[in-house]
Amino acid sequence: MYLPIMKNRSEELRVISNMNQFFGDSMIPLIEIIKDEYDIKYKKDEETGEYIYEKKPGNKRRNRITLPPTEDDVITLEKIQERLNGKKGFIDFFRFSEEEYDNKDFKGIELSFMLSRDYTYYKKRLLQLGNFSNLCPVISIKKGFKISEHDLKNLLNELKERNPSIAIRITDSYLEDYMEFIEENLLEEDFIMLDIRNQHVDSKFIELEEFQELETNATKIVLNSPRPKDYKNGDYENLEFTKKIDNKVAIKYKDYELEGFGDFGGLKDDLPTEAGGNGTGAALGLLYVKEKNAFYSIVNYDTSEGMRGFEYVRSEVLKRLDFLDSDNDCVAVERIKGMDQTFGNWATWSNLTLTRYIHQQAKK
Incomplete structure (x- = not known):
């Protein structure tokens, strides 16, 4: 099972709408809700x-x-259900601590800000998921957001009254604290997600072995964010498979007899920021190749070209269709081929990176 992790930003929501035909029992998106949509x-x-x-x-x-x-105008979950088009999705009402991300202005993530500071409101929003049969609630436990066993038991019971299954997402540092609770309370229809964040999968072998030995019938999944947040576009290699993203988790999860893995599909685990650029920057294309379990990197290092630099990225993609699209079926490459006068911007190519990754994971 593969879980593409996405925040409900515009490009990621667009990917959900465009790629929902690939979702099913073997691929279920995990959607982190950071903002609300309104009628x-x-x-x-x-x-x-x-x-x-x-x-x-x-x-x-x-x-x-x-x-x-107003609160009555919120249609966030209705719109996500519409985009999923009947497919299942995990919903994590996203909470964060201020030291967790570099983004400090909190513009566009007011909901997450409120959820992070009001457990009662967080619980209220999770319980709303009982109105949507294909949306599975995710209880997240991480630094700054531990939940007492008493409160967790109450929340779990309330969610189970109206949801056929629930998931607990827990960072590796807290797994040991909750192992007994998980073993006693999660059932076969439930999910337990061990989140190792941006740490390399090989460095967490002790925690993964503990996770493997966890005595539960719930589905076990490991989550990882293998793309470092501190690398800028211009730091990546050009015209080669990048060594800066080690996607080993996509293979190693099987070694620990886990049922699946999740990651951010080649995107960074970051929050939106209002810090606008000056139109310059290195144009970057990252295209995942499943056979190599690696991202082919194409960079225009001329930062003065800004978005115009994506014309170079596109041209280099088209020169390498023999291995980037040997089956002539890649959804992302088809869009790249169709580019004419405009060649996209940073958001466009983030969309293409995620689209390509989902399509590659769906193949074979």
């Missing part, structure tokens, strides 16, 4: 019920007045 509502005249319009300075046309969103 947009507009101001109406109380007497006539008609929309009220306004014309802002500099605009020629009048527009309807948008009402501020």
